[in-house]
Each structure stands twice: as C-alpha cells, then as structure tokens.
Amino acid sequence: MSITNLSHAETLKVCYDQWAPMTIFPTSGSAERGVVIDMVAHIYTAKGYQLEYFEVPLARGLDMVAEGLCDMLPEYLFSKNAQNAFEYANEATFAYVSAFVIRQDDPWRYNGIQSITGKRIATGPGWDYSSMSMDYQHYIDDPQNSNFVEVIAGDDDVVERIFRMIKDNRVDLYADNELVLQHVLNQLKLNDYLEIVRPGLEKKLVELPIFSNKIPSAKRQKLIKIWDEGRVAMQGEQEKMLLRKYKVTLAE
CATH class of the missing domain: 3.40.190.10 (Periplasmic binding protein-like II)
Incomplete structure (x- = not known):
C-alpha cells in the first residue's frame, strides 16, 4: 500500500x-x-x-x-x-543571531563599522549582509576597501577555508550565523586557535x-x-x- x-x-x-x-x-x-x-x-x-x-x-x-x-x-x-x-x-x-570568528589571541570586538577599519575581512562571492548591517555591506562593496576584503570562492567548503585562513593569519575576521560558526569550529577542531565573539552585526539574519x-x-x-x-x-x-x-x- x-x-x-x-x-x-x-x-x-x-x-x-x-x-x-x-x-x-x-x-x-x-x-x-x-x-x-x-x-x-x-x-x-x-x-x-x-x-x-x-x-x-x-x-x-x-x-x-x-x-x-x-x-x-x-x-x-x-x-x-x-x-x-x-x-x-x-x-x-x-532568525539567526550573527557573530564573528577571530584568532584566540586577538582582543578585537565589533563596535560598529569603524571598528573593522584595518582588519582583513573574509566573505564569499555575492554574499549579502545588508539585512544585518547596511554599513557592513557598504564597507565590503566599497572599492577603496578592496585591499582589506578577501572574497573566497568555491562550491561547498568556503567557510571551512575561511576558518583555516584566519588561523594562518591570512585574514582576521569573518561574520556569519552563529550556528554555522559553532558547527565549523567543532568540525575542524580549531577551538584552541579560534574563538567566536559577540556582538555580531546589528540585526538578525x-x-x-x-x-x-x-x-x-x-x-x-x-x-x-x-x-x-x-x-x-x-x-x-x-x-x-x-x-x-x-x-x-x-x-x-
């Protein structure tokens, strides 16, 4: 049946x-x-x-x-x-709360868009943060900041690659859904090298x-x-x- x-x-x-x-x-x-x-x-x-x-x-x-x-x-x-x-x-x-992932020895915390000046930010091609923070999206899109924005392309392992790049001091920070950050940190067993910090971006995703x-x-x-x-x-x-x-x- x-x-x-x-x-x-x-x-x-x-x-x-x-x-x-x-x-x-x-x-x-x-x-x-x-x-x-x-x-x-x-x-x-x-x-x-x-x-x-x-x-x-x-x-x-x-x-x-x-x-x-x-x-x-x-x-x-x-x-x-x-x-x-x-x-x-x-x-x-x-409705996801966002957070940042950074190196364990980095005292940095997000305190508005001015706080990311000079930090090397990782993102993916075409990823849109505007619903969480228009200021953050404008910063990423601004050609004047291109030297501080690393766009990581790929089909299925972009976030994992970003975590490894932060560990290797190739970029400094990455913002995402906190659940995604928790999961990847545990999967890669990088808790001794990286940490998830709040506050994240201004609005939930x-x-x-x-x-x-x-x-x-x-x-x-x-x-x-x-x-x-x-x-x-x-x-x-x-x-x-x-x-x-x-x-x-x-x-x-």
Whole structure:
C-alpha cells in the first residue's frame, strides 16, 4: 500500500547550497542533510510529497528556482529588492543571531563599522549582509576597501577555508550565523586557535524559503501554506530536538 502511495506522490524539487549545519551536502560517510532540510522533509513528507534534492551553489540554486527547474530553495535572506522570479514564504526558517570568528589571541570586538577599519575581512562571492548591517555591506562593496576584503570562492567548503585562513593569519575576521560558526569550529577542531565573539552585526539574519514563480499560483500558494503551518507546528521542542541532533543551540 505504501509503495502504491509513493508511486503516485507528488514530487517537490528542492535546490539548496552547503551551509552546515543548516543545509549539508550528503557524503559517502554521512547521509545527513542538515537542520533545515530535515525540517523541510518532515513538513512535506507528512503531506504526502516525495522530495528530490539538487545540491548546488547558492547562485545556481537561485537560477534554478527562477527557471522553474526547482520548486523551492529552503533558505534565502529576506530582501525587499528581491527579484520577481520567486515568492517568499511567510514563516522564516530561523532568525539567526550573527557573530564573528577571530584568532584566540586577538582582543578585537565589533563596535560598529569603524571598528573593522584595518582588519582583513573574509566573505564569499555575492554574499549579502545588508539585512544585518547596511554599513557592513557598504564597507565590503566599497572599492577603496578592496585591499582589506578577501572574497573566497568555491562550491561547498568556503567557510571551512575561511576558518583555516584566519588561523594562518591570512585574514582576521569573518561574520556569519552563529550556528554555522559553532558547527565549523567543532568540525575542524580549531577551538584552541579560534574563538567566536559577540556582538555580531546589528540585526538578525532572517532566512525564508522561496518558491518558484514558474509554479502555477494555486499550487505555489498551497506549498507556501504547508510550509507556514508546518513551521509554526515545529516551534518549541521539535525545533530544539533538530538543533540538538546537529550539536548546536539557538541563541535567544
């Protein structure tokens, strides 16, 4: 009976990028896909959907959603200037507190944009911090600061490479979701060399699922409603259990 049901189940095509522990590319050694992908799977399989995954860099994932090759991408920052190729869900995956990672012997702390003057900052190509701090984004984008901004490219290991570069004194600091920083620090076993410091950037990073505008409107609204109701239902203990599974805790 279950096989028959599965054969007629509707498929949800999910594009996502590597942002461990929230979204993870499975490997030969681990089938885990991360907190947010587990959440998406729980919500939609409960409604009878089969999920098909496409592990791609973020820019490619956005293009695939825009082209209708994927139905959704589970996490994308909220932007009023977002393109019209997709529609946001109403319920966020999480509103993340940000922090910085620096070397253990560095007394530096973030105290507004003036405090990063002269520090070597790591980021990725096209990464957008404007929802957390317009000043920080403007600093990174300003050509006059290009000697102090290192843009690290790659598909799936950019954050790990940044951590190693900070350890090796090639860059000084990196800002991200605190859960991502916790996870990478533990994975790389660099707790004796690096530390996570607060305060982070001024605002929380709000991430929401996006759904392709190539999907017929009625179907898209149904998918959004399923997510919104499912995410609300997972608040509390279910959410905490998922986070504990990946050995991270959400800051209040």
